[in-house]
Amino acid sequence: xxxxxxxxxxxxxxxxFCSTFCYSVSANADERPxxxxxxxxxxxxxxxxxxxxxxxxxxxxxxxLAENGVTFENGYVTHPYCGPSRAGLxxxxxxxxxxMENNVTYTPYDPYMGLPTEELTxxxxxxxxxxxxxxxxxxxxxxxxxFQPNNQGFDYFYGFLDGGHMYxxxxxxxxxxxxxxxPIVRNSQPxxxxxxxxxxxxxxxxxxxxxxxxxxxxxxxxxxxxHAPLQAPAETIKKYSHxxxxxxxxxxxxxxxxxxxxxxxxxxxxxxxxxxxxxxxxLSDNGGLYPDSWWPQYDWADNAPFRHxxxxxxxxxxxxxxxxxWPNKIKQGFKFDGLVSALDIAATSVALAKAxxxxxxxxxxxxxxxxxKRKTGTPHKALFWRLEEADNIWAVRTMTGKYMQQGLPxxxxxxxxxxxxxxxxxxxxxxxxxxxxxxxxxxxxxNKNNKENILRQSNEYKSAVKAFYEQLNKEDxxxxxxxxxxxxx
Amino acid sequence: xxxxxxxxxxxxxxxxFCSTFCYSVSANADERPxxxxxxxxxxxxxxxxxxxxxxxxxxxxxxxLAENGVTFENGYVTHPYCGPSRAGLxxxxxxxxxxMENNVTYTPYDPYMGLPTEELTxxxxxxxxxxxxxxxxxxxxxxxxxFQPNNQGFDYFYGFLDGGHMYxxxxxxxxxxxxxxxPIVRNSQPxxxxxxxxxxxxxxxxxxxxxxxxxxxxxxxxxxxxHAPLQAPAETIKKYSHxxxxxxxxxxxxxxxxxxxxxxxxxxxxxxxxxxxxxxxxLSDNGGLYPDSWWPQYDWADNAPFRHxxxxxxxxxxxxxxxxxWPNKIKQGFKFDGLVSALDIAATSVALAKAxxxxxxxxxxxxxxxxxKRKTGTPHKALFWRLEEADNIWAVRTMTGKYMQQGLPxxxxxxxxxxxxxxxxxxxxxxxxxxxxxxxxxxxxxNKNNKENILRQSNEYKSAVKAFYEQLNKEDxxxxxxxxxxxxx
Numbered sequence: 001x002x003x004x005x006x007x008x009x010x011x012x013x014x015x016x017f018c019s020t021f022c023y024s025v026s027a028n029a030d031e032r033p034x035x036x037x038x039x040x041x042x043x044x045x046x047x048x049x050x051x052x053x054x055x056x057x058x059x060x061x062x063x064x065l066a067e068n069g070v071t072f073e074n075g076y077v078t079h080p081y082c083g084p085s086r087a088g089l090x091x092x093x094x095x096x097x098x099x100m101e102n103n104v105t106y107t108p109y110d111p112y113m114g115l116p117t118e119e120l121t122x123x124x125x126x127x128x129x130x131x132x133x134x135x136x137x138x139x140x141x142x143x144x145x146x147f148q149p150n151n152q153g154f155d156y157f158y159g160f161l162d163g164g165h166m167y168x169x170x171x172x173x174x175x176x177x178x179x180x181x182x183p184i185v186r187n188s189q190p191x192x193x194x195x196x197x198x199x200x201x202x203x204x205x206x207x208x209x210x211x212x213x214x215x216x217x218x219x220x221x222x223x224x225x226x227h228a229p230l231q232a233p234a235e236t237i238k239k240y241s242h243x244x245x246x247x248x249x250x251x252x253x254x255x256x257x258x259x260x261x262x263x264x265x266x267x268x269x270x271x272x273x274x275x276x277x278x279x280x281x282x283l284s285d286n287g288g289l290y291p292d293s294w295w296p297q298y299d300w301a302d303n304a305p306f307r308h309x310x311x312x313x314x315x316x317x318x319x320x321x322x323x324x325x326w327p328n329k330i331k332q333g334f335k336f337d338g339l340v341s342a343l344d345i346a347a348t349s350v351a352l353a354k355a356x357x358x359x360x361x362x363x364x365x366x367x368x369x370x371x372x373k374r375k376t377g378t379p380h381k382a383l384f385w386r387l388e389e390a391d392n393i394w395a396v397r398t399m400t401g402k403y404m405q406q407g408l409p410x411x412x413x414x415x416x417x418x419x420x421x422x423x424x425x426x427x428x429x430x431x432x433x434x435x436x437x438x439x440x441x442x443x444x445x446x447n448k449n450n451k452e453n454i455l456r457q458s459n460e461y462k463s464a465v466k467a468f469y470e471q472l473n474k475e476d477x478x479x480x481x482x483x484x485x486x487x488x489x
Numbered sequence: 490x491x492x493x494x495x496x497x498x499x500x501x502x503x504x505x506f507c508s509t510f511c512y513s514v515s516a517n518a519d520e521r522p523x524x525x526x527x528x529x530x531x532x533x534x535x536x537x538x539x540x541x542x543x544x545x546x547x548x549x550x551x552x553x554l555a556e557n558g559v560t561f562e563n564g565y566v567t568h569p570y571c572g573p574s575r576a577g578l579x580x581x582x583x584x585x586x587x588x589m590e591n592n593v594t595y596t597p598y599d600p601y602m603g604l605p606t607e608e609l610t611x612x613x614x615x616x617x618x619x620x621x622x623x624x625x626x627x628x629x630x631x632x633x634x635x636f637q638p639n640n641q642g643f644d645y646f647y648g649f650l651d652g653g654h655m656y657x658x659x660x661x662x663x664x665x666x667x668x669x670x671x672p673i674v675r676n677s678q679p680x681x682x683x684x685x686x687x688x689x690x691x692x693x694x695x696x697x698x699x700x701x702x703x704x705x706x707x708x709x710x711x712x713x714x715x716h717a718p719l720q721a722p723a724e725t726i727k728k729y730s731h732x733x734x735x736x737x738x739x740x741x742x743x744x745x746x747x748x749x750x751x752x753x754x755x756x757x758x759x760x761x762x763x764x765x766x767x768x769x770x771x772l773s774d775n776g777g778l779y780p781d782s783w784w785p786q787y788d789w790a791d792n793a794p795f796r797h798x799x800x801x802x803x804x805x806x807x808x809x810x811x812x813x814x815w816p817n818k819i820k821q822g823f824k825f826d827g828l829v830s831a832l833d834i835a836a837t838s839v840a841l842a843k844a845x846x847x848x849x850x851x852x853x854x855x856x857x858x859x860x861x862k863r864k865t866g867t868p869h870k871a872l873f874w875r876l877e878e879a880d881n882i883w884a885v886r887t888m889t890g891k892y893m894q895q896g897l898p899x900x901x902x903x904x905x906x907x908x909x910x911x912x913x914x915x916x917x918x919x920x921x922x923x924x925x926x927x928x929x930x931x932x933x934x935x936n937k938n939n940k941e942n943i944l945r946q947s948n949e950y951k952s953a954v955k956a957f958y959e960q961l962n963k964e965d966x967x968x969x970x971x972x973x974x975x976x977x978x
Binding site: 185 | 588632663664665881932942950953959961962968969974977
């Protein structure tokens, strides 16, 4: 048995003990908060009201949460795109620790294509101490049964397994090879999908809250909005007809619908009397799309004041809108400028749930002391990024500086003074050799415990699968052609 | 453009002309019959009332159809198991003509794993001359979108794509790699599955009939019953508690439920006033399971008086319960002993529908003259079989003799006198060299136009897919391990 498995089994034992005894004796006095993690998909930094001085896209419900909560002004995800970012968020570990630096390709047949089951999601940790755990929306961490949410810590699943889905009711095809078209699922059963998907996910989440009992719950509301395909109800698009860019009109409507959906969830909390003791996190899984060379036509998101977007390690790719809201503990809204990571969501949740973290694997910081103002400063000394699937692409930032490498126009290897130039306008590479060396050292130390990436890119993966079937068919035909025609005597 | 494609396009043109003009001018006078093909799956020859002197399993509705219709006492399928047998039935061509001598494995990803789209199903032929075409139940001719029923001639599909399905309501799993567990589908949408599957299929077929308009329809009611898994409602199993073999109790209940379902369809025809002008065929896709060496535990079906069963080319594998029922044309039930093939269903249907068969590809015989007693004798001089995926396994029979080869206990190469020994008790190989030589010649002539099998067995296919993913993962890990750990300077 591998060490990680032993640890896993020990932690099960501890958790079983705890879930059986620790809370059953004091069920009525359970004051542990509910936790809701709302994740947007490819949302631009500047496309919500609370980060934006302009008011182009209407997000009144999110703005209200931000006003009464904590706005993390330096909130980051661990990867500039979907799958790895979600793996980091859900495990509370840098995904490079387990070699997952690429998107998972949806397939029910590949037992290697998913978040390794040896890794614990924080849903698994919370489940063991009596939390009801649920996911609504996008999974994107594996299609084979063992990788599906119900086997990775979630009691309840309403959503889809692939990295995205068509948004309009009826846009499904049971026999589709493309996960975007598969039926919406409730646990393993096909589920209703009779309205705009963002609304359907929100409605189901709100109903889940209304049905909830006395046990605390953890909810992962994983919108695919505003990820492509660009689809939104016509009447919502009309609200944004003043925007010139037609794509951005639809995109704005998608964000608007998400905000309305979040409103449904918040209203359900209020109705159920669970508003005050629910900690809500909201963030995006990465920056909005930016018309970089690899997708010049994707021009609808706005990551201002940051440069570039999804897939880039510049701020536009990893510095995301990020808030926390918890009326019981945050009496007055404020902005927080310490370095906060998506990893901290697992660490905070596990701490608040009094779940087991004795395996020492969690890499985030419990934010509770910061959001209750008992503690100031930065939760993280440094944050790290790595994209090993292409040429070496990496970044490290502290409160004062950022050192990175990525083949972007005018960037390549770069150093940015994050105090005076937080939007990365001036590449000061090699101008502060000492600071640069310190950052390099931090990164190298962090990197020591990483596993090299084992997931190939989706297009490469799909090409390999296609080539395999072609080869199989070719072999079968060759064999058929080579066979001597039988003659009956 | 290949010749077959040119033919296909020409036939489209002819059919378009015909569907547009031939019937639209005389829509009210359309006297072409509706056609229903009811296919059982792995049904034993002796497990319906109309072939059986005993009455162990109750099939009153089928018996009634047989009494008032034609019972084909020498009715055969073209293959002793599911996929190829269905390919023959639906195309009206020996499936060896297009190299399909094996079961199709369900996968939405393989664009080669299905009934070749160049082949025309007779549903496609009928669709072009104004028939409404529908399939209820098992497809088993390809999972990739281009192979699905809606793309192979069927307007309407309620059922499943794989070679079988779980029977009990709720036994589905959207993300399953196993087609037996996928949602029941209506065309491309997930569909209700709230009752015993055989009943659900029957109910939907009956409703389809009740909804039908003036156009004639062709319906393919493709039960998976009584194919494994052995599952039936408890109360129906109770009816058969006198049967000692527990497996056979369930199997009997599955046949019973199928008979009841057929009753629902017949009642719908009566209710709709379409009973008299509907030609119903009923047959099994192959013989019932027999506990041969390759599955000694499969002991629940009864192919008496014939020997062996599914997968064998002895009568037990290919000689099936087979009837036709058409009140308008068959005024009194009778038994017919000429050689009849599942291929004849397409030929008869195309002839009655006045559909296009000018490509000359259909190999069946129009049975209409025989079932209306205008013609006597045998529709086929000889019938042929071939299983090329293993060692050469073949058979040919005429009205008087059968010559075959298959590695079965005491059989191997065999000649049977079908006049005096129709149940193949005595292997008279090499005793009638002249007759044997005639049969060999017929088979060799028939075989000249066959294409060697290009579909590998499901277990081999699945092993290849598994090995591919293993190899892919191995390569990715090797590449990861070989990668030099990056050092930031």
